[in-house]
Amino acid sequence: MPIEPWACDMKINPAYYFLAPAVVGLTVFKLIPISVAIVGSFYGTSLMGESVFRGIDNYRSILSDPDLLSSLGITLLFNLIANPLQVVLSLAVALLVFRPGPLIGLFRSVLFLPVTLSLVLTALIWNLLFDPFLGPVNAILEAVGIGRQGFFKDETQALGSMVWLATWRGVGYWMLFMLAGLYAIPESLHEAARIDGASWWQRFCHVTLPLMRRPIAFVLVAATAINMLFFAPVYIITAGGPNGATDFVMFRIYQTAFNYIDLGRALAMSTIMLLVVLIVALVELRLLRSED
Amino acid sequence: MGKLTALRRFGGWLVLGAAATFMLSVVPASAGTKLDIVWMGWAEEMVKPLMDWFEQENPDIKLNYQRIPYNELLSSLEVRLGARTPEPDIYSADASLTASYAARGHLMDLTPHFKDDLARFDEAALQAASYRGKVFAGPFATSTQLMYVNVDLFKAAGVELPGTGIEDRWTWEQVLGAAKKIAKPQENIWGILLEQSDRPYQLLPLMQSRGAKVVSDDGLVSTGYIDGDKFVEATQFYGDLFGVHKVSPPGLFDLNLVQEVFHTGRAAMMVGGTWNLDRLNAGASFKWIAVPHPYFEGGTPVTSTGSWQIGINPRSKNPEAALKFMRFFMRDDVQVKWFNLRPYPPVLKANWSNLSDRLTGQPWKIAKYELQNTAVPRPPIPGFREYEEILKLAFRDIQQGAPVKERLTRAAREIDRELAKYK
Missing domain, CATH: 3.40.190.10 (Periplasmic binding protein-like II)
Structure with missing residues (x-):
């Protein structure tokens, strides 16, 4: 019997072969860049471009910087409003378009349409729509007697306008996951509840909602990861203003790296941001942990 | 036997390829030199005529220029220069950043190359292109x-x-x-x-x-x-x-x-x-x-006051060609053409008289007065x-x-x- 030179007795679980591409991808595109960023966060760059070891100086300066802490607060507040809003709205629209009916395909497509636009285009569109002088939204508000609003140009409305923009684009996408979750609920459970005389609201609270914990947890964590890194509309529309109202951490990181030419500090901010996202995601997962 | 022949044939091609690569590398740098240029995002019709003119006069140098709008130009340059690569060979430098670029080693010291030309430039423009007594950029425009x-x-x-x-x-x-x-x-x-x-x-x-x-x-x-x-x-x-x-x-x-x-x-x-x-x-x-x-x-x-200058990356692999480009753009006739494309106040003293037919009228009288009396650089x-x-x-x-x-x-x-x- 011929012996293959590479043959050996060691048996490898076939699951590893299937996992390998994902592990390689994760390592090359995630773990290695993250490691490089963490190492880089302990360095600075001299004026002549040489790397200089700074130890924990980058972290010390960031954590004592009131402006960065304020940015972190704004980013968390944005997430505190945008994430639950997107979860609730995506679940609501998923429930609306869940059952088959006339034109339901059209409704689903319309709801999904904003996702197909790039975030940059979305930002440009809403910047024009909300323009205080030329924007059609303000023209309508003026026509109905409400009066013109500043939206992105108003310190008190800019963060809310960003929440609106992120939600307008995000809801259609998250709706898909909610729909998948709704389809996974066995119809027999609803049937049994209906026979027992449960109302629509009772079926929603006691059948739908408990069985939607996993999709809801996924959407919440994924929305958190995306909204924590919210950047393009801030860069395009407000540049962190007015008066720091939309000074998100990601914008500050960009400024630090590319305008203030301090890559080490920017990497330290990114590392802190990574930790914050991890902690928030873990808390969310724990809160929405399924019993099974 | 067949395999051996194929291997020899492959080896032959390999040697030929290596020889060709070597030959190309020893050809003088100016022959077929390509300059990588990052330019301020003025309209194409304001940029192309000057670039074409340079290429006509220097057929051995090809220009690969990229126009970047002002809002993106500075951060884009930060990224490219920060990488400390030989490209871009040449770039549009905002006068306010000359000191910053020079301090960080992003501009070639032009003092030895400009030594006979210094008197040709408007003093304020030359001062804006200098850092610690050395000239680091070629004045290309000033403003008021x-x-x-x-x-x-x-x-x-x-x-x-x-x-x-x-x-x-x-x-x-x-x-x-x-x-x-x-x-x-x-x-x-x-x-x-x-x-x-x-x-x-x-x-x-x-x-x-x-x-x-x-x-x-x-x-x-x-x-x-x-x-x-x-x-x-x-x-x-x-x-x-x-x-x-x-x-x-x-x-x-x-x-x-x-x-x-x-x-x-x-x-x-x-x-x-x-x-x-x-x-x-x-x-x-x-x-x-x-x-x-x-x-x-x-x-x-x-x-x-102050406006645009032309800088050479000190890490450029084509310094001779880059200096040719610089000398071309510092010529009186080139800057006259530049004025006709976009009327920035001249930085060459001679061009105030060369352009006297166009620099007439009250607006230019005021501009000249402001540049000489009230202008304060950043x-x-x-x-x-x-x-x-x-x-x-x-x-x-x-x-x-x-x-x-x-x-x-x-x-x-x-x-x-x-x-x-x-x-």
């Missing part, structure tokens, strides 16, 4: 600001026009008085526009006219300067134009949009660069005049990029109603934090 006046709007509102002579220079208080009488924000008619309404380039002269010093002598401290009383007073005046008096449209930061508002006859006055003259001369739909830049009552007239500080960016955001916020003293104090804190790395 005029106040353009829409005569029709003034007459329709029955407001007296400012005079066009230097001695008739208006104060900012007079400008505000006239603007208040003319502006009708609800009808999208404005009193006064600042062409670059958020940029220190245009705004620092306001503060300097009030007597404010904008940074410490060593260029490393802004606290006590940009949050000082005089700076705050002038900035308050600026902020009130938008929020209190409503004579300027807030949030209009794009220079092209501001120009559009004026050139379509929807603003009574605009403080802007001489580049507006061509468009106005080409046929404005209203009667206009240009008058001297305003100043604060009791203060001194101060105007912005402070040559190594961290001007950070200084400008942070102050720009503060001005934007103030336009939109942020409390002036508080916002400038925050900006000063941020600027000082970023300037610390240059100490």
Whole structure:
């Protein structure tokens, strides 16, 4: 019997072969860049471009910087409003378009349409729509007697306008996951509840909602990861203003790296941001942990 | 046997390839040299004629130029120069950043190459291209600001026009008085526009006219300067134009949009660069005049200046070709053509007479006077990029109603934090 030179007795679980591409991808595109960023966060760059070891100086300066802490607060507040809003709205629209009916395909497509636009285009569109002088939204508000609003140009409305923009684009996408979750609920459970005389609201609270914990947890964590890194509309529309109202951490990181030419500090901010996202995601997962 | 032949044949090709590569590498650098250029995003018709002319005169050098809009140019250059690669060989350097680029080793020292040419340049332009006594960039343009006046709007509102002579220079208080009488924000008619309404380039002269010093002598401290009383007073005046008096449209930061508002006859006055003259001369739909830049009552007239320079990357693999490019663009005739494409005030002394047929009329008389008497360059500080960016955001916020003293104090804190790395 011929012996293959590479043959050996060691048996490898076939699951590893299937996992390998994902592990390689994760390592090359995630773990290695993250490691490089963490190492880089302990360095600075001299004026002549040489790397200089700074130890924990980058972290010390960031954590004592009131402006960065304020940015972190704004980013968390944005997430505190945008994430639950997107979860609730995506679940609501998923429930609306869940059952088959006339034109339901059209409704689903319309709801999904904003996702197909790039975030940059979305930002440009809403910047024009909300323009205080030329924007059609303000023209309508003026026509109905409400009066013109500043939206992105108003310190008190800019963060809310960003929440609106992120939600307008995000809801259609998250709706898909909610729909998948709704389809996974066995119809027999609803049937049994209906026979027992449960109302629509009772079926929603006691059948739908408990069985939607996993999709809801996924959407919440994924929305958190995306909204924590919210950047393009801030860069395009407000540049962190007015008066720091939309000074998100990601914008500050960009400024630090590319305008203030301090890559080490920017990497330290990114590392802190990574930790914050991890902690928030873990808390969310724990809160929405399924019993099974 | 067949395999051996194939292997030999492959080996032969390999040797031939290596020989060809070697031959190519020993050919003189100028033959077929390609220069990688990052250029300011002026319109293609303002850039291509000059590049084509250079290529015609230097057929052995090909130019690969990329035009980048101003808003993206500076950060794009930061990324490319920060990588410390040989590309780009040449780039458009904003005059305010010469010191910063030179301090960080991003500009070739041109002093030995310019030694016979120094007397040809306007002194202020040459000073703006120098750092610690050495010339680091080739002056390509300078600038000054005029106040353009829409005569029709003034007459329709029955407001007296400012005079066009230097001695008739208006104060900012007079400008505000006239603007208040003319502006009708609800009808999208404005009193006064600042062409670059958020940029220190245009705004620092306001503060300097009030007597404010904008940074410490060593260029490393802004606290006590940009949050000082005089700076705050002038900035308050600026902020009130938008929020209190409503004579300027807030949030209009794009220079092209501001120009559009004026050139379509929807603003009574605009403080802007001489580049507006061509468009106005080409046929404005209203009667206009240009008058001297305003100043604060009791203060001194101060105007912005400085503009674009050409820099060579010291890591360029084609320094000879890059220097050829530089010498070409520093020629009188090339800069005359450049003026005809975009009328920046000349940086070569000879061109004030070479272009005498075009530099006529009151606007250019005022421009020449301002350049020689009231122009104050932006402070040559190594961290001007950070200084400008942070102050720009503060001005934007103030336009939109942020409390002036508080916002400038925050900006000063941020600027000082970023300037610390240059100490």
